[in-house]
Amino acid sequence: MRSPDPAALEDQLRGVLEPLVLEAGLEIDAVEVRTAGRRHAVKLVVDLPESSSATGIDLDVIARLSRAAAAELDPHEHLIEGSYTLEVTSPGVDRPLTRPRHWQRNFLRLARITLVGGDTLEARIGRAGDDRVEVALPGRKPELRELAYTEVENAQVQVEFKAAPAAEAALLGADDSSSDDSSDSNSSDESTDSANEENR
Structure with missing residues (x-):
């Protein structure tokens, strides 16, 4: 068969x-x-x-x-x-962000985002709803931008080993404790829990 x-x-x-x-x-x-x-x-x-x-x-x-x-x-x-x-x-951290909950669970993390049309940007993830997400574009004075999921071709979280910059976290409506938590989870998410079974 x-x-x-x-x-x-x-x-x-x-x-x-x-x-x-x-x-x-x-x-x-x-x-x-x-x-x-x-x-x-x-x-x-x-x-x-x-x-x-x-x-x-x-x-x-x-x-x-x-x-x-x-x-x-x-x-x-x-x-x-x-x-x-x-x-x-x-x-794992390398999973593409394809659903609203993926964006929601990665609040304050840095993502590499490829837009429909080919443009790419690195931005920090903010509040995510059912249809769109707020992101902070890094810089001396971070900029807030709203993206519809339909504008995004591909997005992946980038690994960081430090807390989100205070200016970006504040722009996205986070307090200091949220920023610290995000940094901790970034480093822990590098490895993925898994278990294997050999059959037949």
Whole structure:
């Protein structure tokens, strides 16, 4: 039996794994399948729901979900021909900002933004709504700009090891404690919690 193409397989695996992920209080950010011959690498990326006030996912939760997902996939071995590895992980700092909640969770972080049309800019993320986000353009006197998500082709958070400049944080409506928290989370987000399972 031939496995379906990766896109179809990803959809099928999402349907199998989503109840488990929801039961763990998380949501699926992405399911990725890579194939090399008869071997498959299945990557399940999970994230906190929009309503969560937590700032990250505990590694123990990832590990438990990884074991549960591997057990859940065993009865569905007909979906994947050959052997496979399963990786359960949370999004890393290199994840593109594609949804409003991605912008909201990266308040005060510096992002490299490519606009539709090809122009690029580096700006600090401010308040994000359903349709648009405020950003501060760095400089001696930072400028506030509002971007509609439809204007953004691609955006990624940049790693920093210091707090957001006070002028930029103030322009975006943050107090000093928010700025300090942002700096701490920037450095901690460099690594991504993940767990792996080898199957068949």
